[in-house]
Amino acid sequence: MTTLKIQTPIIIVNFKTYSEATGKKAVELAKKAEKASKETGVHIVVAPQFTDIAHVAEAVEIPVFAQHIDAVCPGAFTGHVLAESVKEAGAVGTLINHSERQLKLADVDAVIRHAKEKELTSCVCTSNPAISAAVAYLHPDIISIEPPELIGTGIAVSKAQPEAVTNTIKLVRAVNDHAVILCGAGISHGEDVAVALKLGTQGVLVASGIVKAKDPYIVLQEFADASKI
Amino acid sequence: MTTLKIQTPIIIVNFKTYSEATGKKAVELAKKAEKASKETGVHIVVAPQFTDIAHVAEAVEIPVFAQHIDAVCPGAFTGHVLAESVKEAGAVGTLINHSERQLKLADVDAVIRHAKEKELTSCVCTSNPAISAAVAYLHPDIISIEPPELIGTGIAVSKAQPEAVTNTIKLVRAVNDHAVILCGAGISHGEDVAVALKLGTQGVLVASGIVKAKDPYIVLQEFADASKI
């Protein structure tokens, strides 16, 4: 997978720093995602922690994203995360500007450019339609709208704020016809995914809905099935 | 290695985000450090990027440190770095508060505690003697004084600011008799290391002096030899 071909519908699973998705458990969860992807034919991406990218990328064939990269180039930047480094570890893309790891405006631009140069798929998270439209001008590969007040609540953006999703699509498409548009926050049921796609998105960005599920594989399958309709 | 036994003299090699120490090159450099350590009997630690910890820790038997951890616990912290995660990837310690990745005061305290709970050796970087003494009260395992104006210059702290080193030792020892005290910044020659130890430190924290050297192995050997005298 390169930045040039993103298959949709797409489900991106953000592992965050959940203990259920750290270390060996990250690899196990990625394998479940791979299994659900193969069985359903739906494109599933996993976004583990930096330290787990290498092992996850070795264990599965589905695409692996980083959760963040810093706006720095190779050099004297102790403790930072390079586009180059997540790529060499096996990532093919990265989340950018997640509401839990926000970037300065100029750094959002810089990081999208770095990702492009290194052929990493860039997925920028935004919190409302206006910001989504602003980001559309910076030409990321994927824009995912996630109203922060719904993250982790189990109240799905697609059902609670459908207009945030449709306005994002409308505003983004006015200036950018190729970015893949996702939505996230509170996605917990297959129906939430189905509604998101019906609203016009090309997939979802999910986290606790999968990672914290009793049986993540079952829920992944449910999400994938719902996204095929 | 646990937090309980740090052998000295010790040389910690910070790989930063140098391209010469990223991915496969990180593993190669770690192997050179391991070879120099075994041949000289001097304790050498390597601190690669987050994404390289797993492969480096699998490739070498010398201790591996992270370059930074965030002051967060497992949970919804996209793009952050957990003590738990660097440990599971194979790190046995971590740099904290490097001048290129500074932390808020309260987070320095929190991160030292997290490291202790997870049995990671904590190495806090400080920029002057007063800050070193302040940090001594937070009980890290290692304190490394690095005047930021000398970092990357090739002008060794041990020769350019010997009083910063000796004052750090004096102030720290007044309140903390067990923390290992190192110095860093500009260390480029075996003599810089020898002088650092003569001033009373128990080792050095180095980066470009090794990573950017034409032959890092030769310089590592030189540093290790100088630290034995």
Added chain:
Amino acid sequence: MTTLKIQTPIIIVNFKTYSEATGKKAVELAKKAEKASKETGVHIVVAPQFTDIAHVAEAVEIPVFAQHIDAVCPGAFTGHVLAESVKEAGAVGTLINHSERQLKLADVDAVIRHAKEKELTSCVCTSNPAISAAVAYLHPDIISIEPPELIGTGIAVSKAQPEAVTNTIKLVRAVNDHAVILCGAGISHGEDVAVALKLGTQGVLVASGIVKAKDPYIVLQEFADASKI
């Protein structure tokens, strides 16, 4: 002045934290700006430090801007700067996202909204044409492009990077036909101002070129005269 009527051409003088523009000297400099504005008929705005807004606004009739506001509402935010507070102190507008005080993307959006609610004119600083276009979607009153590498150099953006200016105008105008567009960085001579206007901007954002000048009044007059042509 409200957000509804910004007269152009406009010269905004950013006092930064220069000692030449702090306290009583801020009031003196503002009076010189007022004199130059009255004599030339050119709209000049002054942007002093937070602590000087009240005295400057009492001393002059030309518009006073804050240099920054925080993305917070009234409440428990010790040490932060409210839109409400700079307004009550006498400011009628504010700089936002200056390269020396950058904001997270979501906060740029929030702060523009706060300014609008409080009827403060918002002037967002950007560092390249793509970011300018992104910001245009957030509907500030003024967009000022300032390539950070030229700030404080005396090398004028209008002469060194005319294409950054014209591309900003082109991209911004494609989505936003009412925002006032300025440029800044290195503006030191009347000619720099004249060129900026000839490129299509509606004014300039200046700092050291005025504040650090031997005779700021003479330079302000020169800038104002140049902007009339």
Added chain:
Amino acid sequence: MTTLKIQTPIIIVNFKTYSEATGKKAVELAKKAEKASKETGVHIVVAPQFTDIAHVAEAVEIPVFAQHIDAVCPGAFTGHVLAESVKEAGAVGTLINHSERQLKLADVDAVIRHAKEKELTSCVCTSNPAISAAVAYLHPDIISIEPPELIGTGIAVSKAQPEAVTNTIKLVRAVNDHAVILCGAGISHGEDVAVALKLGTQGVLVASGIVKAKDPYIVLQEFADASKI
């Protein structure tokens, strides 16, 4: 008042960014504090927002503190707050590192030094005894322990966490015999103040307990009376 003579017991009232303590209301509240101070003979300090320092300092004779200063010197630091500027506006001291405006460790040190150079009284906020002891080594004039989980709750630190207060005193006094020690968070009643002093502090840092009170003057009087016993 200079850094050399801080009279105790002392009550510092942090105005935060409460609307009840902004602009004209900041001046009114400061006058009430002055009245309570004169009537009771108890030293009361007010800490208004940056934009209100000048008017408050002109209106009252009691000491005025800033809520924060940045670790920068005069120069090109748009939107930052200088020690020099709050001093020229009329402040005689400053809060530092409040839990709502935390600083990097190195900046806490730098800001205490700047305050000292400009003869501003420095009051550093800390969140636990170990951090208080660390800060004691940086020689601020005042250390105020404020467990962040109690701020704004109405549950007084002096009653809910007396051991945090007494441990702070014990650890600080082991290394620093001159810093004034305060406590804050949740202080709402005269008794909370009395208990704080009985535990060994020399005063309190309060905010909502006064600012949000129905009649701040009555509560200030109650606090001042309680601190005399």
